[in-house]
Amino acid sequence: MTLKQSTFLASFGQLFFICKIFGLNPQAFGSFGKKIQLIPSGLGKLYVLIITIIVFALYNVLIYAFVDEDKELRAQQSTLTFVIGLFLNYISPVMLVVDQLSAIQNDKKLGEFFNRISKLDYCLAKEGIFINNTIIQNRLFYGLLIIFSFEILIVIATYFMLIDFSQWISVLWFVSMIPSLLSAIDKLWFSNILYGVKQRFEALNEDLESLVAQHTKLKNYKETVEFGSDFNLGYLHKEIFSNKRVSGLTSSDKKSKIKPIEMNDLNLASLNINLKNQSLVSTISGTKVENIVSDLNKLDSKLNTICQLHDELCEIGKSLNELWSLQILALMAYGFLIFTAQLYFFYCSTQNQPIPYLFLSAKNSIITAVFLLYTSWRCVYIIYISWRTSLECKRTGISLHKVGVAADNNDVYEIVNHLSLKLLNHSVDFSACGFFSLDMETLYGVTGGITSYLIILIQFNLAGQQQMEAINKSNWNGTNSDFALTVSTDSSSMISGTGTTGYTNMSTTESTQFF
Known part of the structure; x- marks a missing residue:
């Protein structure tokens, strides 16, 4: 394995080239290919802006092309459904614009961020802790495969099953997936970098756990040598x-x-070995770590180094959260609104009510299920990996105290208590611009919010339908009443006019006969 292939940034090579093609990364293309570095580029920023403008313009053409269907929706359906559809039509391109502008703003910071991780990996390697970055490459491959598969499947299934593709303008339907596709690809950077941070927390915790295991092994060895194999009996x-x-x-x-x-x-006299002879213990044990755990100075240095690496890794996690905080907030808002709207429009379709044209996928239950599964995966995975990373960060303090318990030494206890205070005051929690934390509790709250808003929308829909039925019934009754009143008036006039004429004629005849 070469040096370039072993670095953390090099594992993102495939994703970087795909993002450059779609205009998602403003960094220089040549610098990454030659030096495996993210260097800001003016042409890269211009290319990102041009792609963003083109996608946004095509999306507006799509909405304008099918505006007649939405006018029909407004005429036949309640204003609430029309306003919801009009607002949600633009949430996907707005999310893409937020991602692109944030990428342009953070182009220099992202390169510094990866350089910081490289220095951390070098320090970890000096402590004998090596990170397998090939896992990131595999995860990126499967992530891209999932994104392209779901996006293409949803748009093609909707196009051939629910859209009149006999007209050439229907080809614009494929534009509807572009903002969502580009935004999903951009989030692969955050999720996999976050997974890399989680890897490094796990490596530190495993190193501490190995110290615990070596302490326990050395302690058992000393007891066996001193008391024999049957000392507990x-x-x-x-x-x-x-x-x-x-x-x-x-x-x-x-x-x-x-x-x-x-x-x-x-x-048992032959088994009374001088345990203070450090070289003998090292020779019998045959491990390097036991030399460390049996030497207080080396153990102090080891634990201090691990805590310093943990602090640096926490700072890296905070920097990562700052780089993608706004994008994650936009993604969570998109997921919440789109998930709720898709379920609401699916309900409308089951009641034979018209829905916005860009949500035609809600007319099919299978496409709706696939769409909701894909949207949930995009949001839930980021929440889950953020939560797991925070737990691994906090688990380091627990592993550190295990070392003190296993050592069972007052000096080691003092070291552990001193370092655990640092770990307690230095942890990392991921949030969306500080509005809410990315943990399982937030996921539970979002699920409850979707259910509540869906029930409210259905209730408003039912009330609107009842009001429209009452208005139609009133108009029908009013029309019938006007028709009945007109007929009655005409009949009365006709009868009245005939009677008068007859009376007049009769009077005239009788008068003539009289005279």
């Missing part, structure tokens, strides 16, 4: 040997004073 051993000896004697001998066999009577 000394009392039973003494009683058994005493009873055997007494039972083998005659009655006259039993009356005599018999001294039971003690543990010192066993031939």
Whole structure:
């Protein structure tokens, strides 16, 4: 494995080249290929802006092309459904714009961030802690495969099942997936960098756990050498040997004073080894760590180094959170709104109500299920990996105290208590611009919020439908009443006019006959 392939940044090579093609990374293309470095580039920033403008313009053309369907929606459906659809039409391109502008702003900081991780990996290697970065490459490959598979599957299934593709303008439907696709690819940077931070926390904790194991092994070895293999059964051993000896004697001998066999009577003198001889312990144990755990100065240096690396790793985690905090907030808002809207429009489709054109996938239950699964994966995975990284960060203090318990030494206890205060005051928690933490508690709250808002929207929808039915019924009754009133008036006029005419004619005839 070459040096370039072993670095953390080099494992993102495949993702970097894909992002450069789609205009997601403003860093220089040549510098990454030759030096494996992220160097700011003016042309890269310009290219990112051009791609963003083109995508946003195409998305507006898509909305304008199908504006007639949304006008029909407003005429047939409640204003609430129309406003929700109009607002959510732009949430996907707005999220992409936030990602692109943040990438341009943080282009220099991202390069410094990876240089900081490289220095940390060098310090870890000096302590004998090596990180396998090939795991990141595999995770990136599967992440890209999932994103492209779901995005293409959803857009093609909707296009051929729910859209009239006989018209050439229907080709614009494929533009609808571009903002979501580009934003999902951009989030692979954050999720996999975060996984790398989690890897390094785990490596530190495993190193501390190895110290605990070596302390326990050395302690057991010392006890075995000092007391023998049956030292924990000394009392039973003494009683058994005493009873055997007494039972083998005659009655006259039993009356005599018999001294039971003690543990010192066993031939264990050959096992009394001077445990203070450090070289002997090292030779028998055959491990380098036991040299460390048996030497207080070396152990103090080892634990101090681990705590310093832990502090640096916490600072790296905080820097990562600052770089992607706004993008993560936009993603969580997108996931919450889109998930709720998709379920609401699916309900509307089951009631044979028109829905916004860009949410036609809600008319099919299978496409809706796939879309919700994909959206959930994008949000839940980031929350989960952030939560796991925070737990690994806090677990270092627990592992450190295990070292003190295993050593069972006052000096080691003082070292551990001193260092644990540093760890307690220096931890990392990931959040979305400080609005909420990325942990499982937040996920539970978001799930409850989606359920609550969905129920509210359905209730408003039912109320709107009942109001529209009442208005239609009132208009129908009013039309029938006007028609009945008109018919009645005309009949009355006709009857009244005929009677008068008859009366007049009759009067005239009678008058003529009279005269």
